[in-house]
Amino acid sequence: MVSRSEQRFIRINLITIIVTLLVILAGGIVRSTGSGMGCPDWPKCFDRYIPPTDVSQLPANYKEKYVAGRLKKNEKFAKYLESMGKVALADSIRHDKSITIPEEFNPTKTWTEYLNRLAGVAVGIFLILTVVYSFTYRKTAKRIIVLSILNILVVGYQGWLGSIVVSTNLAQWVVTVHMLLALVILAISIYTYNYAKQLSKAPSVIMYRIAWLKGFLFFTLVITIVQIVLGTEVREAVDVIAKSLAYGSKNTWISKVGEVFSSHRDLAILVVIANGVVYKMVIDRFSGKAAPLLTARFMLITLFVQLLSGFALAYIAFPPAAQALHILFSTLLFSLQFYLYLLVYRTSTYKQ
Numbered sequence: 578m579v580s581r582s583e584q585r586f587i588r589i590n591l592i593t594i595i596v597t598l599l600v601i602l603a604g605g606i607v608r609s610t611g612s613g614m615g616c617p618d619w620p621k622c623f624d625r626y627i628p629p630t631d632v633s634q635l636p637a638n639y640k641e642k643y644v645a646g647r648l649k650k651n652e653k654f655a656k657y658l659e660s661m662g663k664v665a666l667a668d669s670i671r672h673d674k675s676i677t678i679p680e681e682f683n684p685t686k687t688w689t690e691y692l693n694r695l696a697g698v699a700v701g702i703f704l705i706l707t708v709v710y711s712f713t714y715r716k717t718a719k720r721i722i723v724l725s726i727l728n729i730l731v732v733g734y735q736g737w738l739g740s741i742v743v744s745t746n747l748a749q750w751v752v753t754v755h756m757l758l759a760l761v762i763l764a765i766s767i768y769t770y771n772y773a774k775q776l777s778k779a780p781s782v783i784m785y786r787i788a789w790l791k792g793f794l795f796f797t798l799v800i801t802i803v804q805i806v807l808g809t810e811v812r813e814a815v816d817v818i819a820k821s822l823a824y825g826s827k828n829t830w831i832s833k834v835g836e837v838f839s840s841h842r843d844l845a846i847l848v849v850i851a852n853g854v855v856y857k858m859v860i861d862r863f864s865g866k867a868a869p870l871l872t873a874r875f876m877l878i879t880l881f882v883q884l885l886s887g888f889a890l891a892y893i894a895f896p897p898a899a900q901a902l903h904i905l906f907s908t909l910l911f912s913l914q915f916y917l918y919l920l921v922y923r924t925s926t927y928k929q
Contacts, residue, residue, distance in 0.1 A: 579777050582713040586721075589710055590770040593703040597763055598912070600700050602905040603693040604759075608812065609900035611824075614680045615690035617643035619740035628691050632682045640679030647676055654741055666750075697736070700762075704729050707769070718776055721769050728765040731758060753809045760802065763912055771919045790858045791921055797851040798914045804848050805907050807841040814838070815895070827894040838891075845887065852880050852914075859917070869920045876913040882906050 579587075607613055616622035623629055623639070636642065655667035670676075704725070711725040735758045741751055814834045822829070831838060859873040883906040889899035 580713070582710065583773065583776075586707065586710040586713055587770060587773050589703060589706050590766060590773065593700065593707055594763065594766045594770060594912070596696070596700050596703055597759070597766065598905065598909060600693070600696045601759055601908045602901060603696045605901035605904035606897075607690055607693045608904070609897040610686065610689055612683075612686035612689035612693075615683065615686035615688070616694070617680055618646055620694070620736075622687060622691050622694070628687050629682075630684050630688075635682060639682070644677055644679050650740070651676060697739070701729075701732055701736075704732055704766075707766070711769070714773070714776075718772065721773060724765050724769050728762060728769075731762055731765065734758065735762065752813060753806060756805065756809050757802075760805070760908065760911055763908065764915055767912060767916050768919065771916060775923060787862060787921060790855070790862065791918070793851070793858065794855050794914065794918045794921060797848075797855050798911070798918055800844065800848055800851060801907075801911050801914055804841065804844050805911065807837060807844060808903070808907060810837050811841050812900075830895055831891050842891070845884070849880065849884070852876060852910075855914075855917075859921075869917055872913055872917045872920060876910065876917060879906050879910045879913060883910055 607615075616628060618624060623635060623643075629635055651670050655670050658664075658667040658670070708722075708725045708729055711722045714721045735755065738751065738755050738758065811834055814837055815830050818830050818833045819827075856873045856877050859869050863870040883903065886899045886903040886906060889896055890903055893899070
């Protein structure tokens with residue numbers, strides 16, 4: 578029997594997962610519209626809690642002011658990297674000329690980025706609520722409390738990294754780490770959600786061996802993460818190319834990316850095959866309305882939409898909507914795979 582407080586935790590945790598996915602969608606919209614530098618400072622936006630709507634609301638020297646602020650923050654970040662032994666990386670940040678180029682005020686981009694930040698705040702609020710309600714498990718499942726607190730810390734680090742993304746003018750490697758941390762936050766939330774749900778249930782038992790399914794599902798999860806990283810690198814390369822072409826000739830961007838796009842495209846074939854194999858293995862072992870079977874079906878639908886958006890990006894001149902959908906559904910695919918892995922991991926084979 579699940580108590581009301583436990584039901585509340587599970588419900589809040591699920592909402593947190595959904596809101597996190599929406600934040601990733603918002604981040605995709607920010608990226609696809611080039612609004613990442615719409616707010617040149619962090620956590621405020623143009624030194625305001627509610628950003629301006631017109632350039633007349635800004636001081637005459639606003640460009641110089643925010644460039645100087647970025648340079649100051651980058652110097653601190655460079656020293657932090659040096660303390661970790663990353664001297665070359667620190668030097669590259671110090672000598673990155675793009676950081677000194679001021680951004681023109683654009684109200685649409687400013688408010689797009691601002692709304693993205695508000696969505697991030699919403700995630701933080703829900704994560705705090707999960708920590709509060711996680712204490713209902715203080716006697717039965719302390720790991721839920723520990724992981725919920727850990728997730729808050731990861732989000733805090735993610736927020737700090739977000740400020741670095743802004744101050745480094747969207748430095749490529751920082752954006753990649755930012756994306757990976759989003760996956761970590763999702764994974765922790767999905768784990769605590771699943772663990773809380775399974776506490777009151779007996780482990781599933783089926784007639785078929787599932788060791789191969791567990792192993793292959795883990796492999797599929799790993800290559801999906803690699804694919805997401807490659808996709809982020811492709812997007813970063815496209816940003817550089819687009820900027821060099823003054824954001825014109827969109828139909829040539831992908832052709833200029835080079836080897837990283839080829840790797841991303843080729844790995845996509847393996848991802849499709851791996852997910853297809855996982856789906857076949859799941860339907861062979863589960864039936865009816867079993868959670869693994871339903872999750873696998875959603876996983877396949879997500880993969881299909883992901884492929885369509887990827888095709889649009891590669892061959893239909895990078896439409897902004899496809900960019901946002903591609904990021905969202907790649908993350909959703911990872912989430913479903915991870916949830917399926919947790920479900921299958923807890924399943925055992927019946928032994929006579």
